[in-house]
Amino acid sequence: MKNFWIGIGAVALASLATQSIAQEKLVVSTWGGNWKDGTAIIAKEFTKRTGMEVEFITGGTLDRLAKAKVAKGNPESDVTYTTSHVGALYQSDGLFEKLDMSKIPNAADLYPAGDRGGYEMGVYSYVYSPAFRTDLMPAGFKIDSWKVLWDDAMKSNLGLPDFDPSHIVIAASVMEGKSPADWESTTDKLTALKPNIKAFYQSDATSQDLIRTGETPVQVLLSINGYHLIEQGLPIEIAIPKEGAVVGIGALGINTGTKKLDAAHEFINVALDPIVQQEICEFHKCSPMNRKAKISEELAKLPGIFTTDEQWKTQAIVLDDATYAKLLPQWKTWFTENMMQ
Amino acid sequence: MTRQRPFFVQFLVPAVLVAVIFAAAMFNVLKYSFLEFVPGSLNVGGFTLENFTRINRPIYYWVLLDTFILSFATAFFALLLSYPISFALVRAERNWVRSVLVVLAITPLFTGEIVRTYSWMLVLGSDGVVNTALKSLGVIDRSVPIMYTRVGVVIALVQFAMPVMIILLATAISQINRDCEKAAANLGATPNTVFWWVTIPLTLPGILSGFVVVFAWTMSAFSTPQLIGGGKVLMISNVVYLQGFSSFNLPFAAVLSLVALFAALGSLALMKLLTARLEQNMATS
Numbered sequence: 001m002k003n004f005w006i007g008i009g010a011v012a013l014a015s016l017a018t019q020s021i022a023q024e025k026l027v028v029s030t031w032g033g034n035w036k037d038g039t040a041i042i043a044k045e046f047t048k049r050t051g052m053e054v055e056f057i058t059g060g061t062l063d064r065l066a067k068a069k070v071a072k073g074n075p076e077s078d079v080t081y082t083t084s085h086v087g088a089l090y091q092s093d094g095l096f097e098k099l100d101m102s103k104i105p106n107a108a109d110l111y112p113a114g115d116r117g118g119y120e121m122g123v124y125s126y127v128y129s130p131a132f133r134t135d136l137m138p139a140g141f142k143i144d145s146w147k148v149l150w151d152d153a154m155k156s157n158l159g160l161p162d163f164d165p166s167h168i169v170i171a172a173s174v175m176e177g178k179s180p181a182d183w184e185s186t187t188d189k190l191t192a193l194k195p196n197i198k199a200f201y202q203s204d205a206t207s208q209d210l211i212r213t214g215e216t217p218v219q220v221l222l223s224i225n226g227y228h229l230i231e232q233g234l235p236i237e238i239a240i241p242k243e244g245a246v247v248g249i250g251a252l253g254i255n256t257g258t259k260k261l262d263a264a265h266e267f268i269n270v271a272l273d274p275i276v277q278q279e280i281c282e283f284h285k286c287s288p289m290n291r292k293a294k295i296s297e298e299l300a301k302l303p304g305i306f307t308t309d310e311q312w313k314t315q316a317i318v319l320d321d322a323t324y325a326k327l328l329p330q331w332k333t334w335f336t337e338n339m340m341q
Numbered sequence: 342m343t344r345q346r347p348f349f350v351q352f353l354v355p356a357v358l359v360a361v362i363f364a365a366a367m368f369n370v371l372k373y374s375f376l377e378f379v380p381g382s383l384n385v386g387g388f389t390l391e392n393f394t395r396i397n398r399p400i401y402y403w404v405l406l407d408t409f410i411l412s413f414a415t416a417f418f419a420l421l422l423s424y425p426i427s428f429a430l431v432r433a434e435r436n437w438v439r440s441v442l443v444v445l446a447i448t449p450l451f452t453g454e455i456v457r458t459y460s461w462m463l464v465l466g467s468d469g470v471v472n473t474a475l476k477s478l479g480v481i482d483r484s485v486p487i488m489y490t491r492v493g494v495v496i497a498l499v500q501f502a503m504p505v506m507i508i509l510l511a512t513a514i515s516q517i518n519r520d521c522e523k524a525a526a527n528l529g530a531t532p533n534t535v536f537w538w539v540t541i542p543l544t545l546p547g548i549l550s551g552f553v554v555v556f557a558w559t560m561s562a563f564s565t566p567q568l569i570g571g572g573k574v575l576m577i578s579n580v581v582y583l584q585g586f587s588s589f590n591l592p593f594a595a596v597l598s599l600v601a602l603f604a605a606l607g608s609l610a611l612m613k614l615l616t617a618r619l620e621q622n623m624a625t626s
Contacts (some may be wrong), residue, residue: 062586069383089589093383156486162572163587199489200572210571213466215488326381332588336580337400340572341407 025055026263029068029077029255032058033204034228034284039081041279042123042271049270052263060203061086062163068095068255075255078264084249085166085324087120092325096120096253103265106272106290111309113249113318114272114289120253123271124286127223127245127304127316128167134235136217143239146171149218150189154196159216161207162200165335166328167220167246168193170317174243180319180327187334194339211236222248223304227285240303244317250286281305367602373595385592392596401580401597405604408576411491411566412559415498416552419506422499423551427510428540450504458568461497462488465569489571497569498562502555509554513547514540542623549616553609560605577601 026046030039036058043054057077059067065086068075072095080090090096096119101107107114107121114122130143143149149158149168160168172186172193173179198216201207204225210216212234223245226238252271254264270276277293280286287306288295300307306316374393377386430442449457464470467484475481487493517540525539526532541548563578570579577597585594 062589065383066586088381089383092381162583198571198573202567202572206568206571209462213462213468215467322381329378329380329588329590333584333590333593336575336583336588337398340583341400341403341575 024260025053026079026260026267027055027057027077028079028081028267029057029059029064030081031061035081038280038284041283042267042276045273045276046267046270050263050266054267065089069093073257075257077255078258078260079267080253080255081123082120082251082253084116084120084122084251085319085321085328087116087251087253088321088325090253091117091119092322095256097256097258097261097264099254099268100265103262104269104272106269106274109274109292110272110289111291111306111312113247113312113316116249116251116321120251121268121272122249122251122289124277124280124284124289125247125249125306125316126284126286127240127247128161128220129223129238129240129245129304131211131219131221131223131226131236131238133211133214133217134237136214143218144242146175146241146243148241149196149220150193151196154218156196156198157216157218158193158196159199159201159207159210159219160197161220162202162340164328165331165339166319166324169331169335170246170319171220171241171243174317181323183327183331187338190335191338197339200340224284224286227302238303240315244315245304247316247318249289370595370598373592374599376592378590378592383589383591389592392592395593396596396600401600404575404577404580405600407491407574408560408601408604409608411495411498411562411574411576412556414495415502415559416556418495418499419502419555420510420548420552423503423506423510424548426503427507427514430507430511431514446507447504449500454501454564455568457501458497458565461493461500461565461569465493465496488569489573491574494566494569494574497565498559501562501565502558505558506551506555509551510544510547513544513550516547517543545620545623549612549619553612553616556612557605557609560601560608577604 028039028043030036036056039056043056047053057064061083064080064082068077068080068090072093075095080087080096082090087096099118099121101118104121110122113125116122130146130149132141132143134141138153148154169183169186169190170180172189173183176186176189178186199210201210201216201219204222207219207221208225208229211219211221212229221236221238223238226236230236252268254261254268258264271280272290274288274290274292274294277288277290278295281288281293281295282299285299285302285305287304295305295307299305304315306312312318373385375388375390377389377391379386426442426446430439430446433439433442462469465487466472467486467488469487471487472481472484475485476483487496521543522535522539525535530538561578562576563582566574566576567579567582570576575583578601581594581597581601584590584597
């Protein structure tokens with residue numbers, strides 16, 4: 001009888017232990033909306049491989065950064081999906097763990113832009129590039145250079161992001177044959193753009209609203225948003241100027257203080273898996289970071305989708321994250337004081 | 342003999358707790374305003390006064406001035422549009438009329454600021470309701486820009502502030518002793534004279550408190566100028582946000598927050614002084 005009760009006890013304990021493992025979840029901080037749906041592609045494969053469920057915490061890029069700073073040492077999430085230059089701020093503030101590359105074997109197959117300095121890994125890329133409504137601009141209108149944005153015909157037609165002027169600052173620097181670090185010598189050029197700006201958008205949603213309603217028929221637009229609108233039937237053309245388009249990179253980092261370090265590394269490894277990369281890119285209409293990812297021909301021919309080293313070299317303007325993170329506040333402050341209002 | 346604490350003291354505890362938390366937060370803001378901004382980092386440096394000298398730039402004076410003007414215009418137009426509604430709300434003889442007015446006037450209070458602002462974007466846009474109506478009536482032949490202008494921002498802010506103004510005015514109007522109006526009418530005053538020389542002066546406390554509340558409320562407006570202004574119309578809260586959350590320059594954002602706080606307190610003190618004088622003048626005359 002005694003053995004019977006010991007047996008029952010052992011079974012109960014084992015069942016509780018199994019339940020607690022099964023209930024352990026990896027918490028991933030990501031953006032909301034279709035960005036979360038994109039992250040769910042990684043989560044689905046991760047759960048399939050590890051049996052661990054994934055829970056999402058969603059919010060804006062900067063709101064999540066502020067929250068992570070407040071929760072330093074006791075993070076709300078185990079993994080953070082963010083923009084790579086914002087990831088540099090996580091890193092500089094000690095909010096990201098140094099990655100153990102031996103646990104991310106898929107990292108070996110990435111384009112150079114995927115390596116973001118050992119604390120975060122680039123998962124996909126997109127571009128910020130000029131885009132326009134073909135039905136609202138004159139017939140034959142083309143944007144083959146960033147210079148077109150400065151044309152008189154562009155007066156009160158242009159929309160720019162208010163949260164990040166880096167794209168136009170970088171483009172102006174490149175146009176003037178300067179490095180983005182020498183941006184201060186191009187401020188006259190930037191000021192000359194002021195009459196052409198109709199409005200600044202604050203988010204992806206307002207960006208899409210502005211171009212959908214025709215308020216700003218020309219925008220420096222996030223390519224993923226552009227393709228999303230094209231899918232909805234909006235006549236939009238995304239241009240890749242001869243100087244190149246400014247690349248943004250969605251990156252994953254591991255929050256300092258996580259108790260699920262191995263699982264967090266595995267999540268990043270899954271995100272860089274060629275098949276998962278293909279799914280993410282087909283979903284978002286973005287460029288994969290893994291060279292081995294095979295995307296459809298239809299996607300590969302879209303402007304701003306880079307699948308060869310040659311395209312990365314000739315069409316992409318990539319700034320290192322530390323420089324980006326250091327210069328962005330200066331650009332932003334200058335922009336607020338001189339370009340807005 | 343022991344002295345017993347007054348009964349109401351226990352009711353002060355929540356208020357004191359909130360005040361302590363608020364004071365601690367404000368102290369933190371004050372502390373940040375004296376710390377150095379380090380580009381490329383969320384950490385701040387050592388003691389500096391540079392954040393305060395930076396404020397001495399035309400852009401920040403213009404933003405402050407714009408904030409005052411937009412707040413004043415919002416309070417003024419909200420008052421102008423709300424008074425007749427409040428008057429009808431209190432004086433309507435039929436219950437159903439009052440019920441309809443209450444629903445129409447107060448319901449917007451229960452929809453969020455963002456929802457209301459998005460609705461205004463649809464109304465004020467180039468192809469919005471206003472421009473489409475004006476074009477179809479032949480008043481204009483091409484869209485008039487209303488979005489991303491001060492006019493657009495004030496329109497949305499006024500609508501946002503009206504429910505509060507209506508409640509305050511309706512309370513004031515309902516407190517009027519109707520015998521005063523009847524006495525004036527018996528002495529030969531026309532309804533117009535009674536309204537301007539009896540009713541309005543008697544509701545002056547409500548008018549002033551409504552004006553001050555809406556003015557102070559609008560001083561901290563954020564989402565409406567953010568979305569309707571589209572970065573072309575900036576109020577002080579928008580600049581605080583841009584510096585703090587886009588530039589990550591939290592020390593300078595802290596300075597701007599302090600400036601906003603003191604500007605609001607200063608203008609409220611000034612208004613209090615003016616309203617006290619006005620009320621005194623009305624009482625003596």
